[in-house]
Amino acid sequence: MWYRxxxxxxxxxxxxxxxxxxxxxxxxxxxxxxxxxxRAQKDLWRRVxxxxxxxxxxxxxxxENDLAFAYYSGLWRIRETSWNIARTAAVDLFSGELVxxxxxxxxxxxxxxxxxxxxxxxxxxxxxxxxxxxxxxHQLDDIPPVGHVSVDAWRxxxxxxxxLTPIYERPRFS
Numbered sequence: 001m002w003y004r005x006x007x008x009x010x011x012x013x014x015x016x017x018x019x020x021x022x023x024x025x026x027x028x029x030x031x032x033x034x035x036x037x038x039r040a041q042k043d044l045w046r047r048v049x050x051x052x053x054x055x056x057x058x059x060x061x062x063x064e065n066d067l068a069f070a071y072y073s074g075l076w077r078i079r080e081t082s083w084n085i086a087r088t089a090a091v092d093l094f095s096g097e098l099v100x101x102x103x104x105x106x107x108x109x110x111x112x113x114x115x116x117x118x119x120x121x122x123x124x125x126x127x128x129x130x131x132x133x134x135x136x137x138h139q140l141d142d143i144p145p146v147g148h149v150s151v152d153a154w155r156x157x158x159x160x161x162x163x164l165t166p167i168y169e170r171p172r173f174s
Contacts, residue, residue, distance in 0.1 A: 031110050034117040035098060042096035044125035046168040048076055048132065049093055053164060055135035058154045067132075071164055074171075075101050078122050089116060091123065094170045098123075 038045075052070035066077050075090040089112050090101035098108040098116070108116075121127055139151075158164065163171060 027114065028110070030117060031113045034113050034123070037120075038091055038098055038123050038125075039096040041123075041125035044129060045076065045091055045093045045096050047166065048125065048128060049074060049164060049168045050166045051129055051132035051136065053155055053158055055132040055139070056155075057139045058151055069101070071158065071162060073101075074168060075099070076128065077101050078116060087112075091125075093168050 049071040052067040056065065056067040056071075066079070070076050070093065074093045076093055078089040078091065087103070088101040089108055090099055091097070092099050092105070098113055100106050100108060116123060163169075
C-alpha cells in the first residue's frame with residue numbers, strides 16, 4: 001500500500017498549518033518593524049536633501065544622479081542590484097515612509113520591504129548622512145560646473161529654485 005507513505009495525517013496537516021501561520025505572523029511583524037525603523041529616523045532623513053546638494057558637484061544630470069533626485073524629489077533611492085524588483089524603492093525624506101520612487105507616491109510592497117530588511121545598511125539614515133558629509137568634504141569645489149560661475153553659485157540657484165532648507169520641508173504648491 002504505497003499510497004499510505006504519501007498520505008498526510010490530519011494532525012500533521014494541522015501542525016504544518018500552525019507553523020505556516022506562525023511564520024506568516026512573524027514575517028508581518030518583521031516587515032512592520034522595518035517600516036517603523038525607517039520612520040523612527042525621520043529627523044535624520046529630513047537632513048538628507050540639504051546634505052545631498054552639498055555632496056553634489058553639479059556635473060551629473062538630475063535624471064541619473066541620486067543626489068539630485070534627493071533634493072529635487074524628496075526621495076532617497078534604495079539601490080540593490082541583486083534584487084529583481086521592477087520598481088525602484090525609496091525613502092520619503094519628509095515622512096520616513098518606504099515608497100516607490102517611480103510614478104505617483106505609493107507605499108512599498110511588503111515583499112520589497114522584506115528584501116530591504118535583509119540589508120539594513122541601505123536604510124540607515126545616519127550612514128547615508130556620513131557618506132554624504134564625506135563626499136561633500138572630498139569634492140573639487142574649485143572647478144565650476146558647465147555654465148556656472150562656481151559650485152556655490154550653482155547650489156544657490158538650486159536652493160532658490162527648490163526652496164530647499166537644511167531640514168527638508170515638502171514643497172507647498174500655490
